Amino acid sequence: MSRSIYDLLAKGQKVLINGRQGQYQVIKALKRNVFQASTVGSKTPVIIKTEGSDPVIYQTEANCYGYRCVAESPYIRALHEVVDNDTDRCMVFEYLDTDLWSLRARAQELGQPFLKAAARSILEAVKAFSDMDGHFTALHTDINPNNVLVSKADSPKPIVKLADLGAIIPSEGFDDFRLQGVEIRAPEIWKGMLPRPPCQMWSVGVTLTHFFANRVIFGYWDQDCRVQEFPLEVNKSAWAIGKIIKLIGSVKRDEDPKYQLEFDLAELFVNQGLIEVGTLEEELAKVNAPEGCVDFIHHLLTIYDKTRPTAEQALQHPWLRNLD
Incomplete structure (x- = not known):
């Protein structure tokens, strides 16, 4: 002991x-x-x-x-x-100096060079999980700004590393409950699908969004109303799903039947205008995010998991390849 x-x-x-x-x-x-x-x-x-x-x-x-x-x-x-x-x-x-979330207030000051360095590093880390020495494909189910560590943030070559690998699982290797925190949870995980590598790409997109926006946008943190006939957890989940619909776009209704109520309620919240959030472009425009940066984040936040880019594909995005 x-x-x-x-x-x-x-x-x-x-x-x-x-x-x-x-x-x-x-x-x-x-x-x-x-x-x-x-x-x-x-x-x-x-x-x-x-x-x-x-x-x-x-x-x-x-x-x-x-x-x-x-x-x-x-x-x-x-x-x-x-x-x-x-x-x-x-x-x-x-030991690294800090984490991405602690630096969020300086996102605009650090600018595009830092954001690109952070994005590249996270994607390179994700690539490592795609082939675990030839044995299996794994994924990190908890990529968020607190798990992205940073040193020398003000230098031309900041050090950015992914941490907390206790959240690593084999692809499709967990079905006890829905993984990923509510803010970073991908649409397919909300639907009840088994976790696969695309879901971690979604969480990378949310992580970069929250860092650059200097606030949490996804999730149910701002929920200010609920349908009393339904359980609180159903209301919370529906609000988070509704956020995705408002920010990114409609979600195909092919969810596991046990989550149908969450999606029905999410559409109700959206259609009644109860979720006061704009599109991703509108929210990032509030912090003057460059057009190329917004396009890159939107690329990561592709709703349909089968067309969402892999880490290797995302690294080829024009915004990342442009050194400016």
Whole structure:
């Protein structure tokens, strides 16, 4: 049984983790299972992640780094080592300065060069999951601005990396419930389809939208009315689906019958003008998003999953290929 680093820090005790590659002095807790630490001697900052309340997610992430395509990718946060001894069970990751969501207020200041660098890096990371060393196709089900880490944001070559691989699953390998958070959930996942790589491309589009807009647009965060006869969760889901319809366009009604009520209610919300949001173009125009940038994001947010671009195809978009 490993010790609780969080509880020890809360009691004011010093915590030193002994790894094979070094010793790590824990500095502070970022979450109950995530800590900032310093490498003894070199003072190199690192991030420590323990099992926390979900050992399955922890082990999934650790297992991902057993694949060369992940471990060697410069676009995925590096894992320095896994510590597993009588005292501690944790992963030691490279440290990056911040995350995309924390930088959102500076999106316009950082401008197109940064946004392009971020988009390229995320797409390159997604490419790595398409062929897990020849074994299977995987996908990241939780790409959002908090999981995109950044260092040297103000430099000509910012470092942008995707993190939190505990949300990686094999393609079509999960049907217990609908994955992806409500803001980043793709239309086909709302319909009840099994998760496939296109759904992560949708979440990349939402991630870039929310970063550049400096606010959450998708989801049900702004829901201000509901149909009382229906459960709250149905109302919330319907509002989020309605948002997609308003922002991007109509969604083909081929959903799993158990989600029919959500889609019926979504269309009701839209037709009655209850969801006060414009089109994607109108919302991004509020922050003066360049036309090429809007076109690129719209490309990622293609409603029909079978025509949505792959990461490799998205990397060929003219806006990304233009170095200006």
